[in-house]
Amino acid sequence: MRDALGLNGAEVFLRISVIGCGYVGLVTGACLSEAGHQVICTDIDAARIAQLQAGEVPIYEEHLGELLDSCRRAQRISFTADAAEAIRASDAIFICVGTPPKESGAADLSAIDHVARQIAREARTPKLVVEKSTVPARTGIELSRALKAYGKDSGVQFRVASNPEFLREGTAILDFFHPDRIVVGVEDEIAAEQLREIYRPILERKFHCPVHDGKCGGNPQATFLVTTINSAELIKHASNSFLALKISYANVIADLCEKIGADVEEVTRAMGLDPRIGAPFLKAGLGFGGFCFPKDIQAFIHLADSVGVDFEMLKATERVNKQRLDRFLDKVHKALWVVKGKKIAVLGLAFKANTDDIRFAPALEVVSRLLAEGAEVRACDPQAIARTRAQFPQVSYHEDPYEALLDADAALLCTEWDLFRTIDWARAAKIMARQLVIDGRNLYAPAKMRELGFEYHCFGRAE
């Protein structure tokens, strides 16, 4: 097949454009460039492109800045606000634009449609058009139709492919360079082979990644899985939904443990030791947030409904997750009695540790409800303060957890940052107005906290 591409065994690096410079687009662009390809990134937001051209990184993702600097130095990456320039200068185009939820829960695909029409209009040579953004199954069919309809005058040949990302925020670069699986949904073998070429440096561990001490320069054990486009699209939604389902399952077990007097940490640890179940994503607590799980589940439920399949267990997954906040605030009310006028330290704002992302973060909902009840909120987070301040200017923000805890009537742990794992609670006890900790992530040992004189509440561990 390499011969069919005219490669004759030669090492080829492709010209790739990335449309959309958000989390997914920037990580994809930087990693593919570091792997050896010539990458040109574009975005509809000209201010964002100007920032990138000036060497600034508009989002927080560990190592992304170093990686972009390295690619810039090697002159393998560039940024342009002119989408036509990016489209024309590439053999493969990765679509990394947003697919946010609409009111109905369905994914809003207008940005994909916009990009499809742009590609069709501007392309002058054959293009491999790759969906990287998470999209519902059958989007590829529509993308293909749009490219044909709007590109019919130029007669350019388009191949559509789906290559879903499985990147966790905070470890996205490591995940990209060290994947378990690379899924490519294609309509013919040529598209599969083009994508294999794109990922060859990673599959053959052919380069030295400048971050992580070169530990993540590829993973020869990764499975390169070629599927149909519909399957690849479905794989992404099915995977994320299953992970979310595991979390909600663990949360219901936590509720049961509380009623029965068992310990959810013991139960889920034992469950996870069964390889058929697996340990990850069984952590009970405040539930999942972030921009992926909540929106992907909604879109998947919507897709299933639209074809007459009632995805009851996914609806329950969503319901259980929403109830976590009520359960958490019940604990706050029971412990504090009256919330109005109390000083409450909220430890953690980001939806999980090691990111500044606050989209669908449970902590923000907690803050919003506490403020509505008249509490004085003192928040601490190592990365997410700037973003949260814009939304809640009435909160006082502290980078030092002890400052947030000063005179507080309660500490509410919402995000499992390492900074909070290492809090000296004996010291905190002396500066808080009341020794009360409500732990939304089961981060601390109940016996230890009680030994230090704290009233301590968490999820699913016997009181």
Ligand code: UDX
């Ligand atoms: C997720 C998927 O992991 C990734 O493959 C996909 O491409 C994008 O969505 P991300 O949203 O960055 O990545 O976060 P992840 O680390 O998966 O955590 C999701 C949420 O679940 C977080 O809010 C986290 O706090 C919560 N979670 C995770 C739990 O509540 N319990 C767990 O056991 C694990």
